[in-house]
Amino acid sequence: xxxxxxxxxxxxxxxxxxxxxAHEWTFERHGFIVVFALPATLLVAAxxxxxxxxxxxxxxxxxxxxxxxxxxxxxxxxxxVQDPTVWRATVNSVIYMMGSxxxxxxxxxxxxxxxxxxxxxxxxxxxxxxxxxxxSQAVAALLWTWLLEPSMGPVNRLVEVMGHPKVFxxxxxxxxxxxxxVVNIWLSYPFPMILxxxxxxxxxxxxxxxxxxxxxxxWATFRHIVFPFLRPTxxxxxxxxxxLYLNMVALIYIMTGGGPLxxxxxxxxxxxxxxxxxxxxxxxxxxxxxxxxLNAVFGVGYIRLLRQQDETIY
Amino acid sequence: MAGKxxxxxxxxxxxxxxxxGAAMRPRATGGATPVTITHLDFVTPNDGSxxxxxxxxxxxxxxxxxxxxxxxxxxxxSTEIPQQLLKSTAAGKPPDVTKVHLxxxxxxxxxxxxxxxxxxxxxxxxxxxxxGWDSTTIGGKKWAIPWDYRPTVLLYRKKILxxxxxxxxxxxxEVLAGAVKIGSDNPIGFGIGLSQSQxxxxxxxxFSCGMISAGxxxxxxxxxxxxxxxxxxxxxxxxxxxFSKGGTSKAAVNHTYFTIADGLAANxxxxxxxxxxxxxxxxxxxxxxxxxxxxxGWSASKPGQSNPLSQTLVVSKRSKHKEEAIRFIEFMTGPxxxxxxxxxxxxxxxxxxxxxxxxxxxxxxxxxxxxxxxLQRGGHVSAYPPKYWDLKQAIAGAAxxxxxxxxxxxxxxxxxxxxxxxxxxx
Numbered sequence: 001x002x003x004x005x006x007x008x009x010x011x012x013x014x015x016x017x018x019x020x021x022a023h024e025w026t027f028e029r030h031g032f033i034v035v036f037a038l039p040a041t042l043l044v045a046a047x048x049x050x051x052x053x054x055x056x057x058x059x060x061x062x063x064x065x066x067x068x069x070x071x072x073x074x075x076x077x078x079x080x081v082q083d084p085t086v087w088r089a090t091v092n093s094v095i096y097m098m099g100s101x102x103x104x105x106x107x108x109x110x111x112x113x114x115x116x117x118x119x120x121x122x123x124x125x126x127x128x129x130x131x132x133x134x135x136s137q138a139v140a141a142l143l144w145t146w147l148l149e150p151s152m153g154p155v156n157r158l159v160e161v162m163g164h165p166k167v168f169x170x171x172x173x174x175x176x177x178x179x180x181x182v183v184n185i186w187l188s189y190p191f192p193m194i195l196x197x198x199x200x201x202x203x204x205x206x207x208x209x210x211x212x213x214x215x216x217x218x219w220a221t222f223r224h225i226v227f228p229f230l231r232p233t234x235x236x237x238x239x240x241x242x243x244l245y246l247n248m249v250a251l252i253y254i255m256t257g258g259g260p261l262x263x264x265x266x267x268x269x270x271x272x273x274x275x276x277x278x279x280x281x282x283x284x285x286x287x288x289x290x291x292x293x294l295n296a297v298f299g300v301g302y303i304r305l306l307r308q309q310d311e312t313i314y
Numbered sequence: 315m316a317g318k319x320x321x322x323x324x325x326x327x328x329x330x331x332x333x334x335g336a337a338m339r340p341r342a343t344g345g346a347t348p349v350t351i352t353h354l355d356f357v358t359p360n361d362g363s364x365x366x367x368x369x370x371x372x373x374x375x376x377x378x379x380x381x382x383x384x385x386x387x388x389x390x391x392s393t394e395i396p397q398q399l400l401k402s403t404a405a406g407k408p409p410d411v412t413k414v415h416l417x418x419x420x421x422x423x424x425x426x427x428x429x430x431x432x433x434x435x436x437x438x439x440x441x442x443x444x445x446g447w448d449s450t451t452i453g454g455k456k457w458a459i460p461w462d463y464r465p466t467v468l469l470y471r472k473k474i475l476x477x478x479x480x481x482x483x484x485x486x487x488e489v490l491a492g493a494v495k496i497g498s499d500n501p502i503g504f505g506i507g508l509s510q511s512q513x514x515x516x517x518x519x520x521f522s523c524g525m526i527s528a529g530x531x532x533x534x535x536x537x538x539x540x541x542x543x544x545x546x547x548x549x550x551x552x553x554x555x556x557f558s559k560g561g562t563s564k565a566a567v568n569h570t571y572f573t574i575a576d577g578l579a580a581n582x583x584x585x586x587x588x589x590x591x592x593x594x595x596x597x598x599x600x601x602x603x604x605x606x607x608x609x610x611g612w613s614a615s616k617p618g619q620s621n622p623l624s625q626t627l628v629v630s631k632r633s634k635h636k637e638e639a640i641r642f643i644e645f646m647t648g649p650x651x652x653x654x655x656x657x658x659x660x661x662x663x664x665x666x667x668x669x670x671x672x673x674x675x676x677x678x679x680x681x682x683x684x685x686x687x688x689l690q691r692g693g694h695v696s697a698y699p700p701k702y703w704d705l706k707q708a709i710a711g712a713a714x715x716x717x718x719x720x721x722x723x724x725x726x727x728x729x730x731x732x733x734x735x736x737x738x739x740x
Contacts, residue, residue: 065425066404149573150565151500151582166499171567173718257511260567260714276397277513277703279421 052292055285063282076286085262086270086287092177093266093294096252097245099181100188105238107185108192109230113222115193116200133190141254144183145170173263176256180264184251188244192237199233200226232306239302243295267291348384351635351642354399354409356392364594368658372651376642379650383638393512396421399630403427408630410639413461416450416624417518417698423452424700428628430455434640442664444688450626452697458626459643462660464589465620465688466523468607469596474501474584475605486524486552486610486618489585493561496584503561505577505586506553507569508717513703514710516571519621520587521709523609524549527618532705538740539705542727548612550716550723557717567714578604589623590684594659597680606680608687620691624663656681661688705734 027034059076062069080086115126132140148169150156156166169179207225216224249272252258258265258273265273267287275284357363359370373385388409390398396418402408403425414422422428432455440447443460450458468489470482480492493503507516521541522532530545540546556562569577575592577583579599587609597604611618627646629639645651652667657677661684662668668685672678699705712726 065421066400067425145573150563151502151577152580168564168567171564171718176568253511256568257509257570259510259711260508260718261711279397279400279425 055288055292058282058285059289061282063280065279066281068282072282076282080283080286080290085265086267086290088262089265089267089270090290092262092264093246093268093291095177096181096184096248096264096266097242099177100184100245101238101242103181103185104189104241105192105234107189108194108237109196109234111189111193112196112200113226115197129193130190132187133194135187137187137248137250138254140183140187141251144179144186145255148179170256171260173261176260176264180252180255183255184245184248187251188241191244192241195233195237196230199230203229235302235305239298242298246291246294246298267294348382349635349638350384350386351410351633351638352386352388353642354388354390354395354402354412356390356395356413358389359387363658364598365591365658365660368654368660371654372646375650375654376645379645380641383641385642399427400425403630403632406632408632410630410633410635411642412628412630413625414458414628416458416460416626417702419450419458419626419628420452420698420702421700422628423457427631428457429631429633429636430457431459431629431640432456434629434636435459438644439666442666444661444663444665444685445622445624445692449624458628459647460624460663461627461647462591462655463622463624463663463688464591464661465622465684465692466519466587466609467590467593467620467684467687468585468609469578469588469592470585470605470607471501471578471581471583471600472603472605474581478584480584482605482607483585483610484607484617485614486527486612489610490552490556490559490561493556493585494559496561498560498563501582501584502563502566502577503584504556505569505574505583506556506562506566507571507574508567508710508713509570510707510710510714512570512572514706516569516574516588517710517713518706519571519589519623520553521546521549522621523587523619524552526621527609527616528612533699534740536740537699537738538735539731541705541709541734542724542731546727547723550713550727553713554716554723564717567717590687591660593680593684597659606684608691617691620687622688622692661685699738701734701738704737705730708733 058068060071060073062072062075111129115122115129119125135143147153147155150166150168150171155169159165159167168175170176203226208221211221211225246266247268248266249268252264252266252269253272256264258269268291271284271287271291274280274287355369357365357369359373360366369387373387376383376385392413392415395412395414399408399412399414399422408427412428414428419428435456443449444463445460447456450456450460468483474480474496475482475492478492478496480495481488483489483492489504496503506520509516525532525541525543525545528545528548530543531540534540557564557566571588574583574586575588575595578586578588578592579596581600581603590606593604593606609618609620627643629636629643633639647663649664649667649670652662652664653670653672655662656672659681661681667673668682673682708730712730715721715729716723716726
């Protein structure tokens with residue numbers, strides 16, 4: 001970053017350069033970029049774009065099991081808009097996503113700051129902290145279902161030893177949502193932690209030395225040195241984990257099946273159930289499109305925030 | 315020079331040798347190159363479980379009896395088989411033979427993934443089956459061959475019952491009283507699962523068993539559901555009392571078929587109603603402490619009726635080896651495979667299988683008893699509709715609502731029945 005034109009010459013110079021380069025684009029000079037980018041672009045189109053377009057096409061049809069029947073236009077969309085369970089699942093998705101993000105990101109940041117300091121047994125601590133990330137959602141769901149099981153789970157045994165009555169973590173509608181969020185936080189905090197740690201390694205040590213010479217305390221160092229460096233990472237992390245949580249199925253489905261009383265049924269879980277349990281693939285694809293729109297809203301928000309940030313910095 | 319070949323001679327003799335070799339090579343149709351068929355199953359051969367070992371032994375026996383057919387087994391969880399069959403059919407690469415749970419069969423027929431078997435099985439003995447030949451007939455066509463039968467039975471842990479002075483119950487009232495006496499926590503008196511995951515099978519089996527024991531039916535002649543009938547309400551009332559009187563844990567709201575079976579094996583559940591296939595699985599852990607009995611009735615004078623389910627074998631419509639697939643099915647459901655099947659804890663489907671001397675020996679005692687329960691208490695649900703999964707979900711949702719929101723059985727069952735009937739347009 002420090003080697004970029006912006007760092008060397010300031011933002012004004014960088015902007016002029018970009019515009020100049022844009023005006024001077026010729027195939028002879030830059031055609032190789034197209035040639036090199038084409039295979040990857042085609043691959044991405046095949047892997048991502050085609051399924052998205054096909055899912056949208058399916059959502060416009062009546063379906064029987066996995067087969068397309070007659071064109072239905074917006075009928076599936078209208079049906080879902082009128083379905084109260086879809087609205088409830090949307091609210092559940094937002095609760096699940098927000099509840100997870102507001103803990104996962106600060107937790108990941110805190111742990112990254114801790115790991116960025118010289119500590120004894122750093123390798124072992126780092127290894128232990130990263131373990132949840134290498135566990136699959138399905139395994140984590142089964143593990144926590146057992147841990148929280150009221151009859152034989154160790155968590156409730158601990159609760160009893162502490163003199164409290166048993167807690168039915170997954171049998172109460174409110175508590176079940178809280179529980180799957182906590183398990184999700186446990187499962188996914190290493191992701192922001194790793195991203196933040198990588199970003200922290202990019203902070204030039206001389207900056208720390210400079211602020212220390214100026215007499216800045218820990219908070220001032222974090223606020224004026226560390227945080228500006230972490231901002232781009234923080235924004236992208238928030239968006240990435242938000243999208244991850246919006247699309248999450250296995251963890252919730254295995255732990256609760258979307259219940260009790262549909263309290264943990266998110267849009268992604270509902271899309272899965274409609275597509276592969278009820279075999280109403282048209283409605284499932286419609287829900288998938290709805291999730292895509294939500295993802296896009298967050299994606300666009302991410303890009304706008306980054307642009308605003310660029311303007312603020314430069 | 316003598317003994318030396320010219321180039322022309324070498325080429326000529328070489329070509330002759332190639333032609334001779336080709337002519338002498340055994341023909342593929344003669345059986346030297348076996349046809350490979352794929353079999354989609356939820357049992358993993360040789361996984362160390364009784365049924366895994368049984369499948370492995372039967373596959374080996376089939377390979378010896380039919381060297382011209384090679385079987386490749388694909389294993390996935392049982393709850394994923396319906397979607398896998400649909401997806402692989404849509405992708406043009408379905409397995410040749412698939413194990414399909416009886417309640418899921420009609421959906422596969424509706425989806426057009428399976429082949430009607432009538433032309434292939436016209437010579438089979440239709441009276442050689444413990445349950446009528448028509449149990450896997452839909453719309454007048456035969457779609458599947460039962461691989462096993464699994465009557466619902468009351469499974470229990472003998473020591474828990476004897477320690478609490480609870481006799482093995484024969485009526486629903488006795489089950490409730492015994493469960494309340496044992497309590498709701500470690501061990502749980504009666505294991506029940508209201509979760510909608512794993513196809514909501516736990517509650518569906520108990521509910522259908524309770525309903526038919528009360529003389530009810532799951533479906534009306536026009537296809538609409540009758541779960542909100544008097545029999546259904548009576549069964550739900552029993553469930554409500556089981557929770558309110560402390561015969562089960564509140565955690566049961568999130569319990570599934572598998573967690574209940576595991577709880578019984580782990581001695582944290584005293585009694586439950588499950589399919590007979592679980593008898594051997596529980597006994598593998600609990601040994602002699604595992605007991606089973608016929609399903610309870612609503613009164614002492616009216617024995618409870620079991621709702622026998624079945625895993626069936628189907629042939630994919632797009633299979634390129636249907637004849638071989640049928641030969642595989644015939645073997646796996648026939649007398650030769652039955653002994654291994656019984657060793658794995660399953661109830662073999664054909665009457666003639668029980669002529670084998672093995673079934674008169676102690677290791678076959680449980681299976682023979684389960685067969686008798688099947689024959690004596692085999693009241694069963696009529697044909698399962700394609701949207702049965704939705705009905706099971708509605709029943710589980712209704713039970714959760716009744717328990718957590720304290721609503722009446724009639725109220726929640728009316729709501730569930732309406733939801734299902736609207737869905738099917740009845």
